[in-house]
Amino acid sequence: MDYDFDKEEETCNHNGKESRNEDCTYTSLLKACSHSRNFQRGIEIHAETVRRGLFQRNVFISSSVVNFYAKCSLIAKAREAFSNILVRNVVSWNALIVGYAQQNQGDGALTSFDRMQCEGIIPNSVTFASIIKACGSIGAIHKGQNLHAQVHKDRVLLEDSMVNNSLIDMYAKCGLLTKSHDLLDSLPVQSVVGWTALIAGYAQHGHRQKALDCYVHMRLKGLNPNAVTLLCVLKACGDLCFAHRCQQIHAEILKAGLLEKEIVIGTALVDTYANCGQLKRAEEVFDELPARNVVSWTALIAGYAQQGHDAKAFKCYEQMLLSGLPPNLVTVVCVLKACSNLGMVNKGQEIHDQVRENGLFCKEIVVANAVIEMYAKCNMLQKAQEVLDGLPIRNEVSWNVLMCGYVQHGDDEQAMMCYDRMQKESISPDAITYSCILKACANLKAVDIGCQIHEQIQKDGLLGSNIILANALVDMYAKCGMLTKAQKVHDYLPIRSVVSFNALILGYVQCGLGEKALDCFDKMQSEGHSPDGITITCVLKACGNIGALQKGEEVHAMFAKDRVLEEDIAIANALVDMYVKCGALVKAQEVFDELPVRSVISYTTVIAGYAQHGHCKEALSCFERLEHEDIFPDAFMLACTLKACGYIGAANLGQDIYSRIVKDGLLKEDITVGTALIDFYMKCGLFEKAQIVFDGLQVRNASIWNAMIGGYAQLGKYECVFRLFDEMTKEGEKPDVITFTTLLNICCHKGLVEEGQAYFKLMSREHGIAPMAEHHNCMVDLYCRAGYFDKAVMLINKMPLPTNHVVWHTLLSTCRSWGNIGLARWAFEHAIKLNRHDATAYACMSAIYAEAGMEDSVKEVECLRIQKLTFKHSITEGVHTLLYNTLPCCFSFLFELLFVCTLPLKYLFLLNKKGRCFICRCNFPIVSMLVAFVF
Template sequence: MQRGMASMVRSRTTASSFMTALKACAEKKDLYQLSKIHADIYNSGLLQRDPYLGSALVSMYAKCGALTKARKVVGEIAVRDVVILNALIAGYAQHGCGKEALACFQQMRSEGLSPNAVTYVSTLKACAITQNVDVGERIHDEIASQGLLEKHVVLGGALVDMYAKCGFLRKAQKVLDELPVRNVVSWSALIAGYAQHGCGKEALDCFQRMRSEGISPNAITYGCTLKACGIMQDVDMGDKIHDEIANLGLLEKHVVLGGALVDMYTKCGSLMKAQKVLDKLPVRNVVSWCTLVSGYAQHGCGKEALACFQRMRSEGLSPDVITYACILKACAITQDIDMGKRIHDEIARQGLLEKHVMLGGALIDMYAKCGVLVKAHKVLVELPVRDVVSWSALIAGYAQHDFGSEALACFHEMQSDGLSPNAVTYACALKACSITREVAMGDKIHYEIARQGLLEKHVVLHGALVDMYAKCGFLKKAQKVLNELPVRDAVSWNALIGGYAQHGCGKEALACFQWMQQEGTSPTAITFVCVLSSCSHSGLVDEGQTLFDIMTERYGILPEEESYTCMVDLFGRARHFDKAMRVIKMMPASIWPSVLSALLGACREWGNVELGRLAYERVIEGNDLC
């Protein structure tokens, strides 16, 4: 009896020692030492006798990311219990291996073991990872039938998180509303779900409701709410949260909040505030720098994006794939082909094109926008994997530089590679059809777009279709397409008005302009250029004068070079030289050379020496100013 008691005491002492050693190895991520302790535990026979020691060993392997070894430990135990399998399920879920976690859950069931609250939490996380809402719903039913939600608050948050991550936001909201106790974890899970799926308003409403229940946000809540502010462009709410975070000293403790703040301000267009936040962060990482670089590039501030990139480099940080993609966009904006080539060399040297398809599209887009189309094509040909994005970038580049035939050749080659065009590809191909006047090809693309129901989903196709038919001279077809559009915006109206103007149909262009206004679509500067051009070519002097006046008076659009040119041309053609001279005197000096140089040639045709002399003097004066 005494000998048996002594053996038990020694066993417990040994198990306790092993536990301490296991924790130390896990903290250091020392897999070598962990494997040695594993061998000692196995040889001591404690693995079969002490389930807690077995589950601790599985957990420690999982924390070190050695999931294969964790699985091996489970296999070495003759009689497994819920605790040991829970450790393995949790390890898989923690490392994003949802499929494996669910397989372990099924194994537990097949061995006749009943899951507990800990099992359900990890398995719901696995359901969220794999988007397996069916298994999640079955677990929900089990939890409800056993009354576990009343006993284990953590299950409420796990259920809300699972439904939210699977995109079942109404179900997630319903679960939260019915919880006996709501805490910051369950509220944050729902706010995160709404923000993740672009539902900014709903996320902010939840944040306010949580607050009204007296629950204080944590760092995760703040991060998700800032994302919602970015979605809603609600910079005022973002400012308030920024103040709270700063007052609570959270920026020093949670690096992720710095990136969330920078992201929120950039998405709201407050780039100076975003820069200021980044400059004051106690720790700047690649994510926060990349967010600002991306923000600058997205808002067309290429020079600023490149400056941030250089600063990031000077702080010893290496760019990631997303940073490279954003910088290539900035190179395209600034037409900095030399920097673009250097980035290309870096990407190639690191072998990133083989691993990240998105960089291929970014490189092609950069070269194409810089007008280096031969290089853009060469990059595409050499890509290990070509996708619709990389093909579309090249097609867009050719179309942008008026190489319609080359754009359409790429369009056909892409399809022969077995890739289906997306809305962007179709829009670029339609532009190519308008350049080459290949209306038959445009008709085929129109048919495909209609067949796939893309007009209802992608507004960009509206203007592209109308523009293609109008530029090809099929004005009735262009008008018909516009009439049948689910939504008519300024771009599609401009395309039709521009088409009528191009073909000398001034009255039709004016009729479209009136119809556009009646529908409540506000004209843009481009609209006025199109309609003024049509008035010029059709000799509609009074109508043109009225339009020029209301452009500023009613719509607050200041005339630009094209508008002044149209008005001078309109009055000149009608031999209203005094009015043409008044417009010339109104023009800013910076645009005199380009507008008046064209006018000089027209003056010979009109035989107006005085207007010609004034034009000449203004050109000389403008050149002196420049």
């Protein structure tokens, strides 16, 4: 609000024309000094008025001095000058109050207003307009409403446009927008100032569309906008990305010729177009500006940086420097961001040195934070830490950018240390801090710390209001395997997003819970969320892991028409992988062939799939095709190809791959390649070459040792296996579960009971490995083969894990060999208790009874099987009739049939139409016919 002394001069008593002329001279000079920011000349004029006695004698001149200092932001000097005025009236008080209001020091204005009233000075319209504006700037709504009540009692004030506009501004700034709008509508005469105050209020409180609507209403009333109005509506257009509305306002500005008069409007246009992504138009406006200052250059630089054109942002910055303009705070922050995104650490260091020299670095924490972020993003984390440690004052942003840098570059432990230091400095973490540190907890599997942070987030009330933070919490629990907790947090979110669902789905997939992942995906769709690329990739992986081919095909159909495979190679690779894992190799090959661009991952997926399903020739054919597409195989692809070579004994191709591995130096870099190479040579029976490769490896882990041990075991060179195991332990390499599985299997097949017992004890006593189900199965098999049934039963009873079907099948098989009917019956009872549909258990028990000549017991077992299975499918006595209507049941029956047909009696038990049990002789032609039908 400009304080018009010419208007208020009429209220003062001046004697004579000479006195009036003298007043106007000094006030005009002081006004000119304030506009030109000529502080020194203004101070000299003040001194001259004091020397000539005018300052004490003439209240109008003294008030002009106060007003000059206030407008020049020298509020302390204004207060000092005001205190030297011996006789103060409403004019002098207004000068001080207006000064406080203009400098947004509302508390000072209110204090002065109270003092003024205590001195018995009656406030006028200028006073009320200024003090009401001050109330709006500090949110003193109750004080403002009291002043509004006083205005209502004075008709002169009530009709004063300046007072009314201040009331509109006060209510708008305090968020009482309806009140502000109603007040404007009630005025008989509305001005651009009142409309601008309302538009600014709507924009300030996030109601940008209403701000634009108000602008339209104002224009319909025939009112022309001023510079402030245009700045407000342009800001609203930029925030809403309304490029079309910006163009309309731009046309109005050109028509009114404001672009040449007001550089701030041109700058606002550049900024608005940039925010709307219209960088070409922003450049055109910038080029047409009659004069450019640092703000207009910064608007264009910020626009480039915001839209990801970092190289253009930096080039623009250099052009600004060449024009002779020094950067301001915002310029430096924007260009440092561009440097960090471009990885231009050298340029970033130059800017760091410049701001340190001109003192901007020490004065402004926002610049220091931008420097830290630049170093952190460029992976110069030690330098970023040094900058932070050297700051006299640090805030949460300083720590956030450093912690995010550590997490981004994989140093999660250092991020946790920063978090601890931040807390020790009593700096309160915000949502970004928590999100960053939760990611570190997820990577470190530090679930205890994550839970503590969860509690703090709930205490701070941030969980319900910040979706990014909620997603980070779900992600942390999911990655730590605490899926129940992750699901609970997710379920309580007031707003769920694709990101939160993705975190949960990914967690289920990583923990091997594919069905849960698919359930979560279905729920996500039912809530109306459209899956993104991450969702589809995770869901396809879940389908592949659990063999859900039909669901995978449904997901494929969802995006088949959208050309997703052409645009997202990650989804394409996931789709190929899903079909491969589900055994649909033909479909996988079709998708692979249709890909417009194939990556090394695409090829690796297909090759690995073919090798895994025994289609090794196709795998090698795919590898040869790779050579014609200029795609260089990585270590994992070569390992998969070597696996295929080993299965079919393709020694020549395997040898060629070995030559490539040596040439590329992969044996030194990747243990997977070394393991695959040893496995290949062992499968081809070339154990000497495998040994050469093994001996030449500089780094050997458990996988490498296991490949050698397993290879010698496959070749029957058991002495070499035991020798290698001894060497492994002597070199300090810890054997794992696979190592002991191989050793125990050898002992089992060779009947080495004592050695097997020794290795079994060695697992837990020496190496801290808890025996798993496969180790217990090996020991049970070892004891049974040697006839130590008591030891086998004792081991089964002491197993810490629940018994599985393998244990009982092993026991039944060996009982048949030894004719141990009593123990077999015990094993059979446990087997069918574990799984009542266990066809192997029924067939094996029937065989044991049959070989013992116990035909009644055979019938009992078969009747029991019928009761347990309760098949509903009718079967005729003809051998040509289908035994079961579904293929899985047919396989089950065939297994039993083939097993039982090895018995001397050749019994086969079937169901007749009435469900009664009968016995028919079975011969091998019937078996052959069934086998031919099934396959």
